[in-house]
Structure formats: C-alpha cells, structure tokens
Amino acid sequence: MRIAIVLAILFPAAVWAEQPLVLVSDPWCPVACAASDPRPGYVVEIAKAVFEPAGYRIDYQIVPFARAEAMTNSGDAAGFIGVLKLPKRQNWAFPEQAQAQSRVCFYTRADSRWLYAGATSLTNQRVGTIRGYSYGTEIDEVLRYAKVDQVSGLNGFKRGLAKLQAKRIDAVVEYELVAQYQQFASNASLRNAGCSQMADQLYLAFSPARSDSPQLARMLHDGVQKLRKTGELKKILQSYGINEP
Structure with a gap:
C-alpha cells in the first residue's frame, strides 16, 4: 500500500x-x-x-x-x-x-413535397426530435414554430423514422452525416427537405x-x-x- x-x-x-x-x-x-x-x-x-x-x-x-x-x-x-x-x-x-462537422437537415417521406425554408415553413409541421438535443442555434430557434414530437432514450433517430413512416409526424431532424449513413446502411427511403445554412x-x-x-x-x-x-x-x-x- x-x-x-x-x-x-x-x-x-x-x-x-x-x-x-x-x-x-x-x-x-x-x-x-x-x-x-x-x-x-x-x-x-x-x-x-x-x-x-x-x-x-x-x-x-x-x-x-x-x-x-x-x-x-x-x-x-x-x-x-x-x-x-x-x-x-x-x-x-x-x-x-x-x-x-455536419449540417442539420429535415427529412420526410419520399412522397412529401414539403420544403424547409425557414421558420414560417414549419408552421403546422409535426417534426420529430430527440429530447435533450441541441441542433445548433439556427435549427433550435426555428423549431419553436413547429409541432415538435420528442423521443427519449436510445436510437432516437430510428424511432423517429418509424413514426415518420407511420405518418405520425411529417419530418425528422437529424445531422446530414448521420442520415446519409443510415440511408447507406439500411436502404432507408428518405427525402432531404432542406438543411441549416451552416454546418455545426x-x-x-x-x-x-x-x-x-x-x-x-x-x-x-x-x-x-x-x-x-x-x-x-x-x-x-x-x-x-x-x-x-
């Protein structure tokens, strides 16, 4: 000792x-x-x-x-x-x-025509997020205009995607780097509806x-x-x- x-x-x-x-x-x-x-x-x-x-x-x-x-x-x-x-x-x-480093983007089902174009475009949009996350100053600010649907726990993005495919929400928010990898790994059918102007x-x-x-x-x-x-x-x-x- x-x-x-x-x-x-x-x-x-x-x-x-x-x-x-x-x-x-x-x-x-x-x-x-x-x-x-x-x-x-x-x-x-x-x-x-x-x-x-x-x-x-x-x-x-x-x-x-x-x-x-x-x-x-x-x-x-x-x-x-x-x-x-x-x-x-x-x-x-x-x-x-x-x-x-990555931009934050909004992802929808493939048949959606909605586009993210700033705060006013989120009015009445049901958007899936992960509880406790910060998506950067720009996206955190505009999410106040959306109907935010939060999930907790592990695998939040996958759970958000399940809600998206079930039409319980209109879009999910995720880092572009993550979404691209998810699409590559699982052949997920996602549509990029627009991203933040700056990468985080x-x-x-x-x-x-x-x-x-x-x-x-x-x-x-x-x-x-x-x-x-x-x-x-x-x-x-x-x-x-x-x-x-």
Missing part, C-alpha cells in the same frame, strides 16, 4: 493512465455506433488510436443523451463524443479542432470534473495531427465512407 501511495505521488499522470478512460455517447453512426460493433464509430476509433498507445484503456459506453451529459458533468465519464460548444458547457475541455462543429469534449481534461483535449488534438500525417486518419474515415476534410 505504501508503495502504491508513493507511486501515486511521484507519477500522478501514470496513475491516471492506468485507469479506464470512459467515453460516452448516444448512438449516431458513423460518429459513434454500438459499443459492441466491430466498427464502433470513427470518433471512437480515433480516440483509441490516440489514447491507447499512451497507456489509457478506452471504455466506450452507449447511454441516452441526457445521461451522457450528466455523466460527463459529474466526472463519471471522462468525455462525451459529438457535442456542440454551448454556454452550458463553458467549463468543459474542448480540443482545438472538431472531430465532426461537433467535438469529443472532456469533463469539467477532471483535473486532467485540458491535457486530454491537447492529447486528442496532437494525436489527430499525427494520425493525419501517417495516413491512419484517412484509413479510419474511409472505412466509414467519409473523405478526410
């Missing part, structure tokens, strides 16, 4: 590195997929490629969005994959560059409750740059059908 205490005092970073690095997300392929999937998501694979050679063990967990945010705030999770920089996360540690920047961000979070954010940024130079980043992205930005 005394030896362990001395090691913890002399080598605090090494002691941290021996602990599992819990990363959480709700499922939204191709960024973060099922934890049991051989392809768990490209940001998950990037995190493993960066942190595991440094001695960390990635413990990737899929949980509902609200729980993932709570776990990150409390420090029960080291990081949350795929979040926006928002005022409520001002104390989180973000890497310099985003790990994903989404990050693997780290807990405000951990003293090493700024260090982890720097490690992620520097590690991604190394992966880019070696060509490993390109390989990871291409395995998910994504071109390196």
Whole structure:
C-alpha cells in the first residue's frame, strides 16, 4: 500500500493512465455506433488510436443523451463524443479542432413535397426530435414554430423514422452525416427537405470534473495531427465512407 501511495505521488499522470478512460455517447453512426460493433464509430476509433498507445484503456459506453451529459458533468465519464460548444458547457475541455462537422437537415417521406425554408415553413409541421438535443442555434430557434414530437432514450433517430413512416409526424431532424449513413446502411427511403445554412462543429469534449481534461483535449488534438500525417486518419474515415476534410 505504501508503495502504491508513493507511486501515486511521484507519477500522478501514470496513475491516471492506468485507469479506464470512459467515453460516452448516444448512438449516431458513423460518429459513434454500438459499443459492441466491430466498427464502433470513427470518433471512437480515433480516440483509441490516440489514447491507447499512451497507456489509457478506452471504455466506450452507449447511454441516452441526457445521461451522457450528466455523466460527463459529474466526472463519471471522462468525455462525451459529438457535442456542440454551448454556454452550458463553458467549463468543459474542448480540443482545438472538431472531430465532426455536419449540417442539420429535415427529412420526410419520399412522397412529401414539403420544403424547409425557414421558420414560417414549419408552421403546422409535426417534426420529430430527440429530447435533450441541441441542433445548433439556427435549427433550435426555428423549431419553436413547429409541432415538435420528442423521443427519449436510445436510437432516437430510428424511432423517429418509424413514426415518420407511420405518418405520425411529417419530418425528422437529424445531422446530414448521420442520415446519409443510415440511408447507406439500411436502404432507408428518405427525402432531404432542406438543411441549416451552416454546418455545426461537433467535438469529443472532456469533463469539467477532471483535473486532467485540458491535457486530454491537447492529447486528442496532437494525436489527430499525427494520425493525419501517417495516413491512419484517412484509413479510419474511409472505412466509414467519409473523405478526410
């Protein structure tokens, strides 16, 4: 016991590195997929490629969005994959560059003729969203004009699609990157009815409750740059059908 205490005092970073690095997300392929999937998501694979050679063990967990945010705030999770920089996360540690970027779009059934053209176009439209999500400033603002139908729990987009096909809602909101992957993976018949003007920047961000979070954010940024130079980043992205930005 005394030896362990001395090691913890002399080598605090090494002691941290021996602990599992819990990363959480709700499922939204191709960024973060099922934890049991051989392809768990490209940001998950990037995190493993960066942190595991440094001695960390990635413990990737899929949980509902609200729980993932709570776990990150409390420090029960080291990081949350795929979040926006928002005022409520001002104390989180973000890497310099985003790990994903995508517009937010409205998707309808193939036979629909409705088009998203700003706030007034959403009047009387039943739009499916995921509880607790922020879709960026533009879309969050205009959704106030729609009849929003929220779902909770895991696989919110798939549940929204089921409501869409059953004609219980008129459209669903989702990141274009996710919807395109879903169409590719399941041959879903979706119609893009219009998107936000700007793409959102989404990050693997780290807990405000951990003293090493700024260090982890720097490690992620520097590690991604190394992966880019070696060509490993390109390989990871291409395995998910994504071109390196």
